[in-house]
Amino acid sequence: MTLFDERARLVANAGAGPNLFVATFEAPRLAQSVQPGQFAHMQIPGMESHILRRPFSVYGRNLASQTVDILYQVVGAGTRHLSGISPRSDLAEGFGLIGPVGRGWSPPAATSRALLVGGGVGAAPLFMLAESLKGQGVPATVVLGAQTHAALACEAAYLDLLGEDDVRCATDDGSYGRPGFCTSLATEALDQAAAEGRPFDYVAVCGPEPLMRIVAQEARERGVACEVSMERRMACGVGACLSCVVETALGKKRSCVDGPVFDGSEVLW
Amino acid sequence: MAVNLGGLPMKNPVTTASGTFAAGMEYADFVNVSALGAVTTKGVSLHGWAGNASPRIAETPSGMLNSIGLQNPGVEHLKTVELPWLRDQGATVIVNVSGHSAQEYASVIEALEDGPVDAYEINVSCPNVDAGGMTIGTDPSSVEAVVSRCRQATKRPLIVKLTPNVTSVVDIARAAEAAGADAISLINTLLGMAVDAKTRRPKLARVVGGLSGPAVKPVALRMVWECYRGVSLPILGMGGIATGEDAVEFMLCGATAVAVGTANFSDPASTARVIEGIERYCREQGVDDVNELRGALKA
Ligand SMILES: Cc1cc2nc3c(=O)[nH]c(=O)nc-3n(C[C@H](O)[C@H](O)[C@H](O)COP(=O)(O)OP(=O)(O)OC[C@H]3O[C@@H](n4cnc5c(N)ncnc54)[C@H](O)[C@@H]3O)c2cc1C
Numbered sequence: 001m002t003l004f005d006e007r008a009r010l011v012a013n014a015g016a017g018p019n020l021f022v023a024t025f026e027a028p029r030l031a032q033s034v035q036p037g038q039f040a041h042m043q044i045p046g047m048e049s050h051i052l053r054r055p056f057s058v059y060g061r062n063l064a065s066q067t068v069d070i071l072y073q074v075v076g077a078g079t080r081h082l083s084g085i086s087p088r089s090d091l092a093e094g095f096g097l098i099g100p101v102g103r104g105w106s107p108p109a110a111t112s113r114a115l116l117v118g119g120g121v122g123a124a125p126l127f128m129l130a131e132s133l134k135g136q137g138v139p140a141t142v143v144l145g146a147q148t149h150a151a152l153a154c155e156a157a158y159l160d161l162l163g164e165d166d167v168r169c170a171t172d173d174g175s176y177g178r179p180g181f182c183t184s185l186a187t188e189a190l191d192q193a194a195a196e197g198r199p200f201d202y203v204a205v206c207g208p209e210p211l212m213r214i215v216a217q218e219a220r221e222r223g224v225a226c227e228v229s230m231e232r233r234m235a236c237g238v239g240a241c242l243s244c245v246v247e248t249a250l251g252k253k254r255s256c257v258d259g260p261v262f263d264g265s266e267v268l269w
Numbered sequence: 270m271a272v273n274l275g276g277l278p279m280k281n282p283v284t285t286a287s288g289t290f291a292a293g294m295e296y297a298d299f300v301n302v303s304a305l306g307a308v309t310t311k312g313v314s315l316h317g318w319a320g321n322a323s324p325r326i327a328e329t330p331s332g333m334l335n336s337i338g339l340q341n342p343g344v345e346h347l348k349t350v351e352l353p354w355l356r357d358q359g360a361t362v363i364v365n366v367s368g369h370s371a372q373e374y375a376s377v378i379e380a381l382e383d384g385p386v387d388a389y390e391i392n393v394s395c396p397n398v399d400a401g402g403m404t405i406g407t408d409p410s411s412v413e414a415v416v417s418r419c420r421q422a423t424k425r426p427l428i429v430k431l432t433p434n435v436t437s438v439v440d441i442a443r444a445a446e447a448a449g450a451d452a453i454s455l456i457n458t459l460l461g462m463a464v465d466a467k468t469r470r471p472k473l474a475r476v477v478g479g480l481s482g483p484a485v486k487p488v489a490l491r492m493v494w495e496c497y498r499g500v501s502l503p504i505l506g507m508g509g510i511a512t513g514e515d516a517v518e519f520m521l522c523g524a525t526a527v528a529v530g531t532a533n534f535s536d537p538a539s540t541a542r543v544i545e546g547i548e549r550y551c552r553e554q555g556v557d558d559v560n561e562l563r564g565a566l567k568a
């Protein structure tokens with residue numbers, strides 16, 4: 001895998017929900033090469049006393065406009081600063097994106113039906129996977145969870161892509177869809193599909209670790225292959241510093257380049 | 270631009286700070302390792318160590334804390350995978366050596382004596398392990414014991430890496446000199462902590478970790494200056510170097526060569542950029558030979 005550090009221009013940075021934004025970057029090389037589940041290690045201009053880059057998964061890419069989209073949640077200094085950068089400001093020119101980093105989703109070639117489970121902003125790194133599965137004619141169903149209806153930032157995009165039968169939502173506050181966590185929807189989807197005689201044979205999960213652990217467990221009990229995307233604090237983002245290790249059955253692995261996507265049964269939770 | 274660091278010829282004064290660059294393979298898309306003065310590899314122990322629990326890093330103002338804990342797969346892996354690659358690239362190689370005891374340090378060196386290694390850097394200064402590391406590097410007699418044992422194991426240049434977590438870094442440097450070191454490198458990371466007030470938890474699983482990056486540069490410069498005046502060994506200076514000008518500051522304080530560490534994380538091409546920056550400085554200042562900068566501080 002060849003990595004590069006691409007100078008990128010912020011061309012849009014729009015609110016997408018409570019504390020949620022979609023940033024669009026003109027980044028031709030990244031747009032061309034990024035695979036579903038990979039991320040960009042972002043240098044955000046104008047915050048040089050914060051010396052580390054921030055990792056963000058690529059939510060979508062547009063080959064025509066040579067752009068990539070990132071869905072991000074404001075959680076700290078970097079994301080707060082990013083949310084304040086206007087595409088018209090001088091800072092918009094100064095982004096650096098190391099990419100395309102990491103091992104993305106790799107559904108087995110024989111996958112006949114896929115279940116995608118995204119909690120919070122974890123819905124974003126699954127979107128290119130949904131597009132790619134659809135492109136290969138593999139039916140996909142997505143289960144999305146968020147705190148509130150307004151925070152279900154990716155729902156519309158998934159509805160466009162998959163249609164309403166294959167998009168199922170849960171909200172913690174019960175303001176939309178199934179009240180509570182989306183794990184129950186995921187388990188139901190697995191059982192329902194099996195009962196219909198069209199079982200899922202691949203599950204991809206991204207979100208809070210407890211969600212990924214539970215869904216990976218449920219998939220494993222049903223003998224369904226499952227991949228998860230592990231978030232870790234990262235310094236280099238290229239595999240050199242060992243900041244980001246994940247405990248696996250095969251020893252410690254680097255989330256940035258050996259992951260972020262791992263086989264769910266390999267991770268020692 | 271060529272310098273000689275205690276018997277190690279370098280085509281320019283810039284190497285990598287151990288642990289921030291692995292053995293360079295991961296950075297091959299960004300820098301040509303053979304264009305560097307040397308590549309200093311991640312600390313290696315005899316049979317490998319698992320390192321500490323996560324989270325292992327925390328960002329701090331103009332710096333970061335790490336508690337990686339010298340995770341490494343052991344010297345055999347280095348010999349069979351990384352060293353052959355570095356040799357094929359034509360890189361000059363400094364191997365950073367770790368151990369829990371004087372004997373382990375020496376055993377690592379003995380295992381590497383038939384390998385393509387140009388110099389050793391003895392890490393007696395890691396703050397992230399319970400035995401060895403900094404517990405050795407804060408005590409002059411332990412430093413002397415480890416370095417003498419390593420000296421018996423090799424004729425290759427021996428660089429001793431010092432910790433800043435001491436009252437007098439010069440006392441430790443003198444112990445290294447007495448035991449036969451060819452050069453000293455400094456600084457390793459400064460022991461520190463970061464706390465999340467909301468959760469009342471430390472930001473690192475190990476609670477404490479080593480501070481690096483621009484935040485430590487003033488401390489590093491001061492210690493390089495003290496050692497330059499206090500011992501006659503050549504110095505490999507490091508701590509927060511991100512630009513050519515930073516590197517020049519270390520040389521003015523007495524460093525013969527410099528290492529770039531944490532800066533690789535924000536800009537993976539930092540090492541190459543620092544080399545260009547030193548060249549530009551020399552051109553602009555009319556400096557013909559980079560060696561003229563050593564200790565040229567007007568103080
Ligand atoms: C592979 C990967 C993909 C990611 N994709 C997305 C995404 O698509 N959308 C999104 O909103 N977030 C994503 N994250 C999380 C995102 O990196 C953090 O929310 C962000 O770094 C927070 O930065 P900050 O400066 O606002 O927070 P601060 O707390 O000020 O950051 C301080 C330091 O901690 C690190 N950090 C803080 N939170 C996290 C976290 N949850 N994970 C990893 N490092 C963290 C920062 O990078 C920085 O080094 C991803 C993380 C990883 C590892």
Ligand SMILES: Cc1cc2nc3c(=O)[nH]c(=O)nc-3n(C[C@H](O)[C@H](O)[C@H](O)COP(=O)(O)O)c2cc1C
Binds near residue numbers: 241311392483
């Ligand atoms: C993530 C990380 C890992 C490190 N690992 C090692 C190591 O294995 N051996 C060692 O001697 N120093 C290690 N160090 C210390 C650096 O080599 C260097 O001395 C220190 O970080 C100061 O330089 P800097 O500010 O340029 O990073 C490590 C530093 C960091 C940030």
Ligand code: FES
Binds near residue numbers: 237244
């Ligand atoms: S972030 Fe450095 S190895 Fe993964």
